Amino acid sequence: MYEFEFEKPSTIAEAVAALADEDAQALGGGQTLIPTLKQRLAMPSKLVSLAGIAEMKGVSIADGVLTMGGGATHAEVAADACAPLAALAANIGDPAVRNRGTLGGSLANNDPAADYPAAMLALKSTIVTNAREIAGDDFFQGLFETALEEGEIITSVRCEIPEAANYQKFAQPASRFALAGVFVAKYADGVRVAVTGASEEGVFRWSEAEAALSANFAPDALAGISVDAGSMIADLHGSKEYRAHLVAVLAKRAVAALA
Amino acid sequence: MAKVSMTVNGKAASGEAEGRMLLSSFLREELGLTGTHVGCDTSQCGACVVHVDGKAVKACTMLAMEAEGSEVSTIEGQANADGSLNVIQQAFQDHHGLQCGFCTPGMVMSAAALLKDNPKPSEAEIRHYLEGNLCRCTGYHNIVKAIMAASGQDVSSIAAE
Amino acid sequence: MPKDNGIGASPKRREDVRFLTGAGNYTDDINVHGQAHVHFLRADVAHATINSIDTSAAEAMPGVVKIFTGADFAEVGGIPCGWGVTDRHGNPQQEPRHPIIADGTIRHVGEIVAAVVADTPEQARDAAEAIELDLGDKPAVVDMAAALGEGSTKVHEDLTSNLCYDWVFGNDDDAAVQAAFDSAAHVTTLELVNNRLVANPMEPRVAIGEYSRGTDEYTLHTTSQNPHVIRLLMCAFVLGLPEHKVRVVAPDVGGGFGSKIFHYAEEAFCTHAAKACGRAVKWTSTRSEAFISDAHGRDHVTKIELALDADNNFTALRTNTLANMGAYLSTFSTSVPSYLHGTLMAGNYKTPVIQVNVKTVFTNTVPVDAYRGAGRPEATFQLERVIDKAARELGADPIALRRQNFISEFPYETPVALTYDTGDYVATMDKLEAVADVAGFAARRAASEAKGRLRGFGVNCYIEACGIAPSNIVGMLGARAGLYDAATVRVNATGTISVFVGAHSHGQGHETSFPQVVADMIGIDESMVDIVHGDTGRVPFGMGTYGSRSIAVCGSAMVRATEKIIAKAKKIAAHLMEASDADIELKDGQFTVAGTDKSVAWGDVTLTAYVPHNYPLEELEPGLEETAFYDPANFTYPSGAYACEVEVDPDTGKVSIERFSAADDFGNIINPMIVDGQVHGGLGQGIGQALLENAAYDADGQLLSASFMDYAMPRADDVPFYQVDHSCQTPCTHNPLGVKGCGEAGAIGSPPAVVNAVIDALQSGGKDVTHIDMPLSPARVWAAMNG
CATH class of the missing domain: 3.30.390.50 (CO dehydrogenase flavoprotein, C-terminal domain)
Incomplete structure (x- = not known):
């Protein structure tokens, strides 16, 4: 890895501010980003960990809507999401990866072989960021490309619970x-x-x-x-x-x- | 460099770390806890599995800074207070669940995490749970058997002792 | 009743306690005060001329100690090849120089182009990125057949071609062999690939070189299966150092499977650089580096033909193989497709005429060398696949066809130069049929079909040759080393024993099983015996662990040394009891005089040896330490029969292993628990080869499966519980323990059973599929079904 600074803000606002620095990059669970850094395929000046932001946690279901924090881990989604999505999350990576990797991190990466993107398109999702709401149908824009702007953070995701x-x-x-x-x-x-x-x-x-x-x-x-x-x-x-x-x-x- | 502090195997531990220092490197190089092994660089082999705040994680895919303030347990902290092998470790020895020993720390830590959540896992559940732990020596037979035995299940009908 | 100690017992492994508590001592766990770290700049193209290397910017980077290029190693030797094969015309193999750092030409992705030594690993890597290379691209030679074609680019300009050797073994009379085929009632032909593999022991390689200015002594810590061999090769052939000034230590080693036999450039580099830099130099391989710098295994392309008479007797076998050597000759590379492969082509069968032709080929790929089984899996796979295909073509039962052609009288001289001393192939097949519940297969198939799956049953036999020897014969065949082993038994005054063994344990459990033998011979508790291994500074000599040789060769040396100890101890006991040493008996650690009630304990004798007050000093030296070198009279020949049952999902082509059964004959067994574990591990690797693993190169010489993301390692849910039996035991006739070796059997015997089972499944579903090349991935199986 190239050297970088590490920062761990506790609010979304602090994180957004930290990400304003040139070449700063958000760090979700790191399960893709850290191996990428090890291969020296990315060179951020600063990693901004989102793990300390309480408002990005949690998975809940109310009024037919599933709401998941961007910082929810795959393990948390597997435990608390609606059944089909929980089953999907329970098969991502392996148990140790699921304990670290996050929904927001996976979506922002948009690996063409990742599981969540299929669920987001099928479940009428809305991707909520610090700046706006993006319909799931508009979010994924090809391999490793999304509608996210530089420094934009996925704070939560809503899905409509299907029949x-x-x-x-x-x-x-x-x-x-x-x-x-x-x-x-x-x-x-x-x-x-x-x-x-x-x-x-x-x-x-x-x-x-x-x-x-x-x-x-x-x-x-x-x-x-x-x-x-x-x-x-x-x-x-x-x-x-x-x-x-x-x-x-x-x-x-x-x-x-x-x- | 910045100071990073955590609790490792019940004891306070701190050291200097660059932002890019991995938790596995911190444990091995700063704390001398070389039981946590690194067998790959793509987060797949699981030789580095430790517990952070009670959850199994890959120490090679977590920055030391991310573990700031956390409770970390490693293979060095697994034995009973009197130094004897714990139930899982003992089952691995009893059932020849290790050969070269390199994957073993991660296997034991993953097994411990599994049994905490699922005290009597089936063979299929164990095999699925070990998806992130590679072993090249045992063909997994005796690892799966040892975990079943550690969970109190009768393994006498499983072929070959 | 199972024994609870000594030979034949299964005590828990003593080494496990340190491995289970994180107290192992692997090479990367070792740090030397003041050490620097090396990062190797490795080629990212397969074939190129190095026009220039500019290290000036890199040298100015923080923490850089010294940067090395090929020029720095121009004066030292290349990495030697340990076996010189003579081709069919009597010519020596073509043997290119194998430099420590590329000397003007890059010949494979991963080859070392420069080495940066710096204070930290990250600084070394930072600086390596600042090295400027000017390369002249050359076409990559990847496909073996093309490499041998007219006008192919040469991997080595100074060689006449890309052919290393063209070797014929067995019957070299082409016309006579053809006549045997011409007179056959049936000929079955099969073309197949034995897929290229990466050994991937879970511990990546590590080397730490140290140099003492005060004593002019070097120490190399390395992840090796055979530290004495590394010392010899590195000192005598590469660096030109006096052996007595070099210590090589291989501490706990996390698996090898062959890939840690060989002397690698990184070992010589760290040793050399330690002196040049005035600091210890450490290298820890990443897994990504391992994929492009550890020697690969297998990689044969073969056409095999089997001739049968009208009664289905095998009458002739002819096989033509292209074997990939990669870009350079790794330590034992040339022996693998020749003497470790051609000699096994008789298998378990009394085929009278056998001709083996192997052409070894240089390509712009990572060097290829021994991987668990080394030549024997390649032989077994093609033979057992062609037999299965013949059975299908003839409408014969695959088991019956094999039984009909079994060798049944021993010793048996094969047409490919081996003499099998013992075996009982009928007994192992009988045992297999019981263990595998062949009778119950039809019901299991019906159950699978009821849920929409195809079920297949596949069987095969194998013979292997372990403990390659004797040295004078293998020397005539081109081996440049002896293949004996050595052990020193040092008895301490208080009766405890240290056995210094030349074998190296990296998972095999020698620390438990070797003491079982010595303790059993003397009749003392196993806890009184320890082995010492893996350190040329402590162990007198040894050839290391590979080829399932440890107990058969080094174990025999240990027995011989222990016999010398017992003989001397009896003389001491005779003196103490005023009897003739011919009358002394040793049982349960007590020396007695036959026919009397006189006795003296082991500990009294050992104490007397070191406190020789009442001692026959005029006839006997004090002390109790003996060394033996053991050079076997022959190979040992483990054999067995394996069966696999698979389910195939016809919609996706996915194969699942439902049952795997193994009936092995390993001769006498020291520790059944450890033997079972060795078989399990071999089966896991064999199933991995059959279904999952594939080191695939593209046409440019880039390794496509260069990490665990694309190289499919067997996981726990890819394999079942195995049914393993080794109750058939025909003891080896020529070593003192009657042992044969068990380390590779599982990897040798399992791939054909898996493939045979899949073919059986597909044919049961009406698919006219006769062969699929390994690995039988879902995509390949689906393509075969829908081809």
């Missing part, structure tokens, strides 16, 4: 990130299907599947529907065709789990 939802993940054998992951959420006004891990464009909503499932919420409704293999990721762990196939399989499994 039913399920996340199916197929793990890359080495990293155990998603080789493909499909989150299906059923609402009164329709079904949302979000796909992570698979596309070269990052997480996306699979509109054909949404339309089919909104009309007929059954695994068979997905018969004959597929994502375009051409836009899928190809790497050591799977071809474009394999990923496209996995997306279809996982979507059916998610629906079957709810049927």
Whole structure:
């Protein structure tokens, strides 16, 4: 790692002020950022830990809305979020990673193989920052790109609790990130299907599947529907065709789990 | 450099640290607690697992500064007060749950965290929980068996002693 | 009743207490006062000419002590290769210089280009980033077949080609071998890849060099399986130092699996730099460095053909392999695909005609050398896969076909130069069928199918050759070292014993099992015996631990030394009891005179040896310390039969191991608990090779799986509880313990069983799949099913 200063503010306002310094960077749980720093792939002048900010903690459910602090750890989400999201969080990384890694940190990083982004698209989320509210549908902007501005902090996230939802993940054998992951959420006004891990464009909503499932919420409704293999990721762990196939399989499994 | 202070295995500990000093480095180099091992740089092998404020974390993926004021427990603090092996450590010895010993501190610390939350885990739950702890020697057989035994489960039917 | 002490008992491991309490002493736990740290600037391209290196900016960086480049090592030797293979035409292998730091040309990603010694590791790394390199890119040579093609770029300009050697073994009469195939009733052919692996012991390598100006002595602490070998190679071939001025210590070592046998550049560097810098110099590898600097394993591409007569008897076997050497010849690299591979091609079968051809190839990749099994897994995999394919083609039962062709009389001379002294392949197969519950498979398959999964059963046999020896024979075959081992038994006046052994324990549990043998021979409590290992300053000599040799070779030396101790102690006891030493018996630590009630205790004799007041000084020296060197008469031949049951998810191609059963014949066993653990670990690695692990390079020579993010290590939930049995025991006939070795068996015997099981599963689902190359990842299995 390159040398940096370390700061640990206790309020959002202090954190925002600290992040105003040139090349200052926010530190959530560090489970991605610290390995990145070890590889010297980033060179912040200062790391601003968000772990001491009480107002960014907590996971609660009220009036059909799930509210999670940006600083909530994966373990806290796994313990206290609505069931489908809790199950997703319980399968991120490993127990030690879940005890440190945070929801806000993961979302801000927007790794194309991360799990949360699929949930955020499927669960009608709102990403709340120190400055504004961003609809989940507008937040993710390609690989490792988000709508966040420099120095902007995810303070909390709201999701609308669905009637039913399920996340199916197929793990890359080495990293155990998603080789493909499909989150299906059923609402009164329709079904949302979000796909992570698979596309070269990052997480996306699979509109054909949404339309089919909104009309007929059954695994068979997905018969004959597929994502375009051409836009899928190809790497050591799977071809474009394999990923496209996995997306279809996982979507059916998610629906079957709810049927 | 700044001063960083924490409680390690029940004792106050402090030292000088750069911002970039990892908790694992602080434990190993500043405090001489070399039982916490570093086996990778991508936060996957789990040889460095310690407990911070009662939770298992990877000490190589946490800055020493982040642990300021925390209660840290390491493998050096696990034995019983009289120096004898605790239940988990003893089960690892009884069931040959270690060979080269390098992953062992992290395995024991992860097992302790698991059993705190889940006193009688199934084989599948143990295997899943150990997702972040790699062992290259044992093929995991005797590690899983030792954790089951440590939780008071009968392991006599599991093949091969 | 299981024994509770001595040979055959399973005492708890004494070394565990320190490992379980964080009190181990691994090399990185050692810090030397005033030490500096080295960061190696490693090549990030696979092949390039180094036009210039400018270190001036780096030298001005904070904390920098000294910067080294290839020029600083131009006067010292290269890293030697320990085995010179003679090719089919009688020519020596092509052997390029293997520099400590790249000397003008970069030949693989990860090769050391410069070394920065500084006060802290981070300062060293900071400064390394300020080194300016001017490189002239050259095309990377990655694919082996292309490397041997006309006009290929050469990895080494000073060699005639990228071919290291073209070696033929067994029947070298091409026409006679072809005739055997021409007259066959059936020929099965299989082309396959034995995937390249990274050993990945959980402890990365570390080296600390120290130099004493006062005594002109060097000390190297290193993560090695064989410190005496490192000292010899480094002193005699690389640095030109007098051996008696160099001490090499390998303290607790966190696993090796072969990758810590070899002498590495970093070891010689730290030793050399300690004197040059006037400070101890420490290097701790990161895992990322390990992936591109530890020798890799396997990496064979093979075509194998098996001929059978009309009665399904094996009549001939022919195999052609390309074996990757990487960019340089690592310590034992050339022996692995030749003598550790070709000699095993008979397997457990009485095939009369066998021809093995291996071409070893230089490529712009990390050097390849021994990894758990080393040549024997490659032999076993191709043989057991082609037999399985033959059984399918012929409609024969895979177990019956194997049984029909088993070698059944011993000793047996194979067509590939080995003489198996003992074995019972029918017995291990019988045991396997029971342990694996073959009879219950049909019901288990039905249950899997009911939940939409395909279930397959795969079996294979293996033979391995451990404790490679004798030295005069292996010398004729090109080994540049002896393959004996040594032990010194030092009995103290009070009767406690230190055994100085040349083997090195890095997980094998020698500290527990070796004392079991000595204590058993004398009849004293095991707690009175300790072993000392891993330090050339304390242990007289030794060749180290690899090739499942420790108990068979070093253990035998220990037995011989203990026999000398007992013989001398009997003379002392005879003197004390005024009897003839021929009449003295030793049992349970008591010396008695046969036919009398006279006795004297072990402790009285040992005290007398050191306080020789009543002692035959004119005939016998005082003291009680003996050394033995043991050079085995032959290899040992563990063997076994393994079975795997898998489920395949037809939707995703994911394979899960549902059962794995192993029936091994290791001869006599010292500590059954430790033996089981060794098999478990080997199985984990073998399953890893079969399903998960793959060191993949792209066409530019970049390692694609260069961290645990892409190199899939087996995890706890990738494997099941294993069914392990070693009750079949045909003792080795030529070593005093009747032991064979067990360290590699699991890794040798398991990959073919896994692949055979997956093929069985897919065929049960109506898929016409006859082979999939390892690792059988979900993507590959799915592609094969949908190809």
